[in-house]
Amino acid sequence: MKDLGNLKYFLGIEVLRSEGGIFLRQKKYTLDILAETGLIDCKPADTPILVNHGLQISDGDELADQGKYQRLVGKLIYLSLTRPDIAYAVGIVSQFMHRPQKDHYEAALRIMWYLKEMAVHGIMFRKNEQLGIYGFTDADWASNPVDRKSTAGYFTFVEYNLVTWRSKK
Incomplete structure (x- = not known):
């Protein structure tokens, strides 16, 4: 067995230690998703989902690429481990995994636009x-x-x- 020192990075989660406590974030993972979706240079959004979004499955609406949608939403679900601010929005878009439409994909992209501005955010566990x-x-x-x-x-x-x-x- 070998001691590798203090934990710094594990399963996409950065662990930053300080005198005040431990900070967990997924900055690199967030930036990787932004790069994969081509949204590195996107305009950031102020909120992860629109108020009174009204997302639902509508007959006749244009369908989105199901595989692409499921991959993005799956990554957002994992990202919500350290981002409680996106938990509600991710829960909404994950309801449409079986038949995603264009509006649902745009809502998932809006979460990414929000994360563009907030990529460095995470959870702080303070000594108390x-x-x-x-x-x-x-x-x-x-x-x-x-x-x-x-x-x-x-x-x-x-x-x-x-x-x-x-x-x-």
């Missing part, structure tokens, strides 16, 4: 002397006009460090 567990949740109670299902989300902090999050239909 206070001990406490805090949780927050919200739901929209059957607001989806297609299937009347709710979207709910939660996140949990331990010692003011974000440790769990989820957005689920």
Whole structure:
């Protein structure tokens, strides 16, 4: 067995250590996806998804390349490990993996436009002397006009460090 020192990079996740704690990010992975999709020089977006996006499967709409869409959304799902800010948007676009249309692909690209500006963001786990567990949740109670299902989300902090999050239909 060999000691390789402190962990710096693992499965696409950078681990940066400082006096204040540990910072996890996927900057290189994000930039690789931007390069693969040809969006390195794209104009950044302020939000990962439009408010009141209204995405749904519509009869007669133009279909997107299913393989290309599934690869992009799969990479976005993995990227959401260190990016809770895109979890809701990725959950929305992942609902259309079986029959992606042009609007769905554009919504997935908008997440990439958002990530262009925010590629260096990640999660910081700070050293903290206070001990406490805090949780927050919200739901929209059957607001989806297609299937009347709710979207709910939660996140949990331990010692003011974000440790769990989820957005689920």
